[in-house]
Amino acid sequence: MLETHEECLVHLESIRWNGTPTCPYCGSIKASMYKNEHRYRCNSCFTSYSVTVGTLFHKTHLDLQKWFQAILLLYKLNPNISARKLAKEIQVNRATASLIIKRVQDIPADQAEMLRAIIQVFE
Template identity: 40%
Template structure:
């Protein structure tokens, strides 16, 4: 999936302002479902072996591949993988980045979404990387 797709479906093209985005993505499950729809169209595919027979866990966000037996969630092999940052904050960061055409500093982003500057720098770094390569995965 390309990064442009996330921007189109996650940020100001869908939401008139930040408050609308924040209200809509009010909890992590909503954010996860949104990503699942964008990435898989609600038919999960194993990110490790591309197999399509998948078991779903009761927590509604963990899956297990019937072939390679690995567990995964929608964040695996995406820019959002392996971080403790909530998806709401990631989506807000994308919103700010795409709103500031001249770029946004890590200091400003840290204030805007309430994370440390180090975390903001990390997020900008990852988002810039996928933005440059146009690859979401």
């Protein structure tokens, strides 16, 4: 099991990019990593990005570890879990749990494989 947010970021990078960071804005693989953070700067379009851009994790302040736990609960252990129960399980408030449930349920088809790969880490 992944213990920290950083470990989850590394795992997500391996799932999404397979070792080669790809700019979500222009598709370039020419990037420089920022020191001390898991962000990249595209050397083609000069934008900054992380592995979460364009995913259900984008623009959330919740640790990926909690997201991964929630995905496991929603897909493997209890697909009909309530927001209140999920909030208690991953130690967030009910509104955050509701947001997680909504985003996971509305996942685009092109990201479904990413969720399966995340679940495999727990098996």
